[in-house]
Amino acid sequence: MDLVAAIDKIVGKRRRSAFLVEVIRDEVQRMSQRDALKAAAGAWKDDDHPELKHGAAARVEQMRNESKTRLRRREGYRKKH
Secondary structure, X not given: OOHHHHHHHHHOHHHHHHHXXXXXXXXXXXXXXXXXXXXXXXXXXXXXXXXHOOOHHHHHHHHHHHHHHHHHHHHHHHHHO
C-alpha cells in the first residue's frame, strides 16, 4: 500500500491535508523539545537541590505536611482570637 492510500484509509481523502499539517506540527514540536533537552543537558546539579536528596516524591510529601502544619497553626490562631 502506498503512503497516500494508507493516509486516506486512516483519515479519508478530505482530511489528508489537515492530517499532514497535524503530523508535521507534532514532529516539529517534538524536535524542538528534543533540541531544548539536549541544550539543557548537564544544567541540573544534584548539589544545587539538596531538598531532593531523598527523591521528588519525598519532597512533595514533606511540602504537603508543612502546608498541613501551617494550616493547623492558623486555624488554632483563629480560634484563640
